[in-house]
Amino acid sequence: MRMLCFSGRTAKEILRDPLNLGFGIGFPVILLLLLSAIQANIPVSLFEIQKLSPGIAVFGLAFITLFAASLVAKDRESAFLSRLYTTPLTAADFILGYLLPLVPIAIAQSVICYVVSAFLGLKLSVNVLLAVLAVIPISLFFISAGLMFGSILSVKQVGAVCGALLTNLTAWLSGVWFDLDLVGGAFRKIAYALPFVHAVELERAIVAGSFGDVMPHLLWVVGYALLFTFLAVLLFTRQMKK
Amino acid sequence: MQAIRTENLRKEYKDVAAVKSLNLAVEEGELFSLLGVNGAGKTTTIKMLSCLTKPTSGDAFLMGKSIVRDAAEVKSVIGVSPQETAVAPNLTVEENLRLMCGIHSFDKAKTGTKVTELAARFGLDSVMHKNAGKLSGGWQRRLSIAMALISEPKILFLDEPTLGLDVLARSELWDSIRELKGKVTVILTTHYMEEAEELSDRIGIMKDGCLLTVGSAEEIKKSTGKDRLEDAFIAIVKGERK
Numbered sequence: 001m002r003m004l005c006f007s008g009r010t011a012k013e014i015l016r017d018p019l020n021l022g023f024g025i026g027f028p029v030i031l032l033l034l035l036s037a038i039q040a041n042i043p044v045s046l047f048e049i050q051k052l053s054p055g056i057a058v059f060g061l062a063f064i065t066l067f068a069a070s071l072v073a074k075d076r077e078s079a080f081l082s083r084l085y086t087t088p089l090t091a092a093d094f095i096l097g098y099l100l101p102l103v104p105i106a107i108a109q110s111v112i113c114y115v116v117s118a119f120l121g122l123k124l125s126v127n128v129l130l131a132v133l134a135v136i137p138i139s140l141f142f143i144s145a146g147l148m149f150g151s152i153l154s155v156k157q158v159g160a161v162c163g164a165l166l167t168n169l170t171a172w173l174s175g176v177w178f179d180l181d182l183v184g185g186a187f188r189k190i191a192y193a194l195p196f197v198h199a200v201e202l203e204r205a206i207v208a209g210s211f212g213d214v215m216p217h218l219l220w221v222v223g224y225a226l227l228f229t230f231l232a233v234l235l236f237t238r239q240m241k242k
Numbered sequence: 243m244q245a246i247r248t249e250n251l252r253k254e255y256k257d258v259a260a261v262k263s264l265n266l267a268v269e270e271g272e273l274f275s276l277l278g279v280n281g282a283g284k285t286t287t288i289k290m291l292s293c294l295t296k297p298t299s300g301d302a303f304l305m306g307k308s309i310v311r312d313a314a315e316v317k318s319v320i321g322v323s324p325q326e327t328a329v330a331p332n333l334t335v336e337e338n339l340r341l342m343c344g345i346h347s348f349d350k351a352k353t354g355t356k357v358t359e360l361a362a363r364f365g366l367d368s369v370m371h372k373n374a375g376k377l378s379g380g381w382q383r384r385l386s387i388a389m390a391l392i393s394e395p396k397i398l399f400l401d402e403p404t405l406g407l408d409v410l411a412r413s414e415l416w417d418s419i420r421e422l423k424g425k426v427t428v429i430l431t432t433h434y435m436e437e438a439e440e441l442s443d444r445i446g447i448m449k450d451g452c453l454l455t456v457g458s459a460e461e462i463k464k465s466t467g468k469d470r471l472e473d474a475f476i477a478i479v480k481g482e483r484k
Contacts, residue, residue, distance in 0.1 A: 005344030009330055009337075016332040016373075078331075079324035083389070086292045086322045087345050088314070242295075 002089055006097030014067050014105060024067065024109055028060035029116050036120045046179060053117035054131060054203030055176030057110040058196070061135070061142040062170040064106050066162040068146025072098060073155045076239070091237050098147055099140075099229075106139030107132060122207075131206040137218070137225045138199045144228035151235040174200045195224035245270040245397050245427035246291065250300035253286050253451075260286040262451040263300065268444075270396070273419075273428040275438040277475060278448035284431040285325065287448070288399050291429070292322045305396055321395030325402045325431075327382040328389075331375025335366055335385055338374050342392040360388040364418055380411025384418060391426070398422065400430045404437060416440060435472040445471075449479050 014020050032053065039047040046052070075081045084094070110132050118124045149162055171177055174196035180188045191197050198220035205213040246268040253261040261283040268274045276284045289295040291302055293313040301308050307315040329338050339360060343353035361367050364384045369377060374385055383403055390398055403419065404412040419441055422428055432438055438445050439459040446456045455462060455478055459471050466474040466482075476482075 001347055002345050005341060008344075009333060009341050012337070013330060013332045074331075077326075079326035079328040080330060082294055082324050083322055083328040083386075084345065085294055086317055086320060087342075087393070088317060088347070089345055 003093040003097050003100075006084075006089060006093055007101045010071065010098055011101035011105070013071055014102070017067075020063075020067050024060065024063045024105075025112055027063070028056050028109070028113055031059070032056050032113065032116055032120065046177075049117055049120050049122045050207055051204055052176075053114055053120075053122050054207050055174065055200050056117075057113040057131070057135065057203055058138060058174060058199045059167075059170055059176055060109050060113060061106055061139055061199075062162075062167045064102055064109070064139060065142045065146040065149070065166055066158070067105075068098060068102055068143050069148075069150035069153065069158040069162045070155065072147055072150025072236075073153055073158045076150070077155055085240065091233075091240060094240070095147065095233055095236055099143055099232075102143045102146075103136060103139055106143065107135055110135040125209075127207050127209050131203050134202055134206055134218070137222050138195075138202070140225040141195055141199070141221065141228050144225065144232040147232040148228060148235050151232070151239045169194075170196050173197060176200055195221055198224075243270045244268065244303075245272070246302065246304055246429070248291075248300065248302040251287070251290060251297050251302050252299045253283075253290055253295065254298040259451050261290070261297075264451075264453055266446060266453060266456070268427060268429065270427055271424045272443045273423050273430065273441055275442040275445045276429065276431045276448055277433075277435070277438050277445055278431075279433075279479065281450075282448040283451040284448055285401060286451075288322075288401050288429065288431060292320055292399050293317055294322075318393075319396040320399065321390035321393055321397070322399045323383075323386045323390040323401065323403060325405065327379070327386050329374040329382055329385055332373055334371050335374055335377070335381075336361075336370045338385060338389055339392060342389045346393045356392055360391060363421065364388045365414075378411070380407050380415065383407065383411070383415055387415075387418065391422075395426065397427045397429065400428060402431055402433065404432070404434065412437070435470075435475060439471045447475060447478050454478050 035047045035052055036049060114128050114132065149158055153161055173191040173194055180191050180197060198217040202214060202217035202221055205217065244267050248264050248266045251261060251264040252259065264287060276287065278284050290297050290309060291304065293309055293316050301310050304316045305319045309316050330341060333341065336357060339357045340353055343356055348356065361370060366385060366388060369381055374382060387403065404415050407415065430441065444456060444458055445462060447454045463469065463471060463474045466477040468474040468477060
């Protein structure tokens with residue numbers, strides 16, 4: 001009951017911020033439209049809609065990290081969290097209250113991305129539905145990262161780290177904008193040691209119906225999701241005790 | 243009955259003692275102000291008493307419950323309005339009040355009653371459907387105190403409640419605080435001498451983590467031979483007391 005009450009507040013705070021809606025939904029849609037227009041004029045296999053839409057669906061989730069981190073950091077700086085620490089809410093209530101409402105928001109974001117992609121030529125099938133479900137572990141990674149950064153950074157730092165650095169890392173190291181094999185070497189190795197490219201490859205494999213390719217990418221994504229959830233819990237509870 | 247009793251309460255941050263062996267007793271229903279310059283230890287004292295930070299040594303008893311051993315029970319008898327306004331900015335005034343009711347597990351009927359009662363007591367009816375983040379500082383402070391009173395606390399902590407408010411907003415908030423006298427034990431920290439003199443039953447003056455003196459405004463002025471509380475405060479803090 002207490003946790004549900006707090007999670008309702010989390011959802012309202014995020015959904016009522018027009019900047020969040022602009023970046024979370026508007027920006028990925030604009031990218032889809034823009035890159036599809038480029039693809040129509042200068043065909044690039046990477047920007048074919050069945051490859052592009054899974055990439056944009058994952059890229060859009062980077063903004064969920066920004067939303068989560070900004071909310072937690074603002075709640076810390078405004079002493080809203082201090083106020084709530086003097087109430088019966090427990091650490092589990094706080095963590096679940098921040099995490100859970102962001103999962104349906106992430107799912108809704110990916111649904112919008114795939115629906116817009118359908119208008120741009122993506123064939124809607126059960127595979128797309130499965131790809132939307134696969135967003136759940138991917139979103140858990142991005143949301144946990146947000147909770148983690150929000151627990152240790154100021155609002156200003158969150159803007160720099162999550163708004164600029166993480167979105168760029170997600171873009172460069174995910175294989176959405178360019179083929180990582182073209183760069184190769186250490187860059188490719190680093191990219192494949194991180195979850196971003198695996199998340200995109202997971203979504204692409206499901207959309208394409210190549211289910212044999214799903215497992216290694218899913219394991220990477222789930223592993224990172226669990227690791228970041230653990231770190232988020234650790235760092236959030238640590239700042240609670242400060 | 244004593245609402246608060248501290249026994250050699252001490253808080254150290256690394257090698258700095260923010261509060262040194264504080265011994266203080268506050269009677270039930272009393273409005274007690276803590277005065278002091280920046281870094282005197284007022285906010286740290288409130289943080290310890292409201293279980294936001296643990297004392298390095300010593301203990302305090304709120305309505306007979308130890309802040310060290312019975313933190314959960316202490317939290318059930320206190321309300322805190324932090325120095326910052328600490329409201330949920332994208333929630334309306336009514337939603338902020340309902341959020342606090344939900345966090346305290348009130349049923350629907352009790353929630354309705356409390357929201358109506360506190361809105362009337364703090365004159366919030368005209369702004370009930372406005373987003374809290376859009377309100378002026380004075381309205382936000384009123385909402386902050388109303389949120390702290392949702393749980394019907396026996397002890398209310400007001401940390402710099404009128405900081406940054408204009409004269410009119412301050413005067414209106416003083417009226418709201420006066421209304422609480424005798425019904426709730428109020429611990430108020432402030433930099434404003436006239437505020438402490440106007441509202442308090444007794445005043446404690448802190449410097450460098452030590453409680454230098456405790457008494458009514460008249461007693462403090464008399465002990466220093468000064469006509470104004472501000473002059474008496476300066477004399478005490480500078481060690482010029484006769």
